[in-house]
Amino acid sequence: MSRTVYLNGAYVPEEEAKVSVFDRGFLFADGVYEVTAVLDGKIAEFEGHVARLKRSLGELGMSMPVDSDELLAIHHELIKRNNLQEGAIYLQVTRGAADRDFVFPKEATQTLVLFTQAKDLTSEKAGIKVISIPDIRWGRRDIKTVQLLAPSMGKMMAKAEGKDDAWMVEDGFVTEGTSNNAYIVTKNGKIITRNLSNSILHGITRAAVLRLAAELDMEIEERPFTIAEAQDAAEAFITAATIFVCPVVEIDGAAINNGVPGPISKRLNDVYIEEARKAAC
Structure with missing residues (x-):
């Protein structure tokens, strides 16, 4: 079955999740990301990952696209919609779409994407x-x-x-x-x-x-x-x-x-x- 992906305020099937070719994440790798683990349908180390996300964005002159409470709600909704018990949630924030220029725009609307990945995280590791x-x-x-x-x-x-x-x-x-x-x-x-x-x-x-x-x-x-x-x-x-x-x-x-x-x-x-x-x- 197709996963549900979060993209800029909407929950959409992964096949319909599209980002502009002018997005600076695509053109310049102008963005940051986080990956959180999901155990038993719950999120591990959420506060630590949000704190690091804020720091990464700040170092690149960007702000949080949504506040921490809304971000947590998005994570929970993705877990629910994708029936995820164990795995990960990937989050990416880019500076957004604008015509290609090394001087980045100050008013571009950021791109926010999150998706889930089912993974076995807790089995014994062979090394x-x-x-x-x-x-x-x-x-x-x-x-x-x-x-x-x-x-x-x-x-x-x-x-x-x-x-x-x-x-x-x-x-x-x-x-x-x-x-x-x-x-x-x-x-x-x-x-x-x-x-x-x-x-x-x-x-x-x-x-x-x-x-x-x-x-x-x-x-x-x-x-x-x-x-x-x-x-x-x-x-x-x-x-x-x-x-x-x-x-x-x-x-x-x-x-x-x-x-x-x-x-x-x-x-x-x-x-x-x-x-x-x-x-x-």
Whole structure:
């Protein structure tokens, strides 16, 4: 059956959801996006995603197209209309449609699109294999823009080698995965992940997982790490809105934890899902 999509104030069949060829999201990647997880028909981490959406829009000189309450109501209506129990809701805001010009218009009407994707989010994870690639993205990775060509190419490079994903490297250090934040666990059990800056996306799941890890008395250090350090780690994992905590079992051909998920990543994933279910709205 066709999904129902939200487009600029209307709920329409996906086949009828059309955006102008002059939309600046299409012409310039002039827009931002968010992805929220849906568990048991409820939305996980909604407030965190809205806060980041407001920040991303503000960094590009854009405002919220609707307020938080209306945005939540749209999410709930899409879940209802698409009978979504587990999966994700994708949201995109662009500056809107205008004749092509690098100087963007100040009065254009923004384009707001949301759609659902049914996905299995909670099954046990076998772990993924990653390769390392140069990080060639622009300098404001903290803004969740729709400029995703470099990460997309990176993921395709990994697939071409029979792997699952790529970790991007800049100045000798891992920044993040193509669509996720990256972590290692040292042999003495310390969780290492890159500190927040313009170099990485400020992950909503990242923040929640680090908070839960601290509550579990796990030691955390926020700093850059190298591929060699990752290959020598006891565990490695990634986090993102629709994968939660996923083990990494191989990096550039080197097996991590003998190629099987480790106990810390599994524990954090279980605790995150439990807490996300409780707090979902």
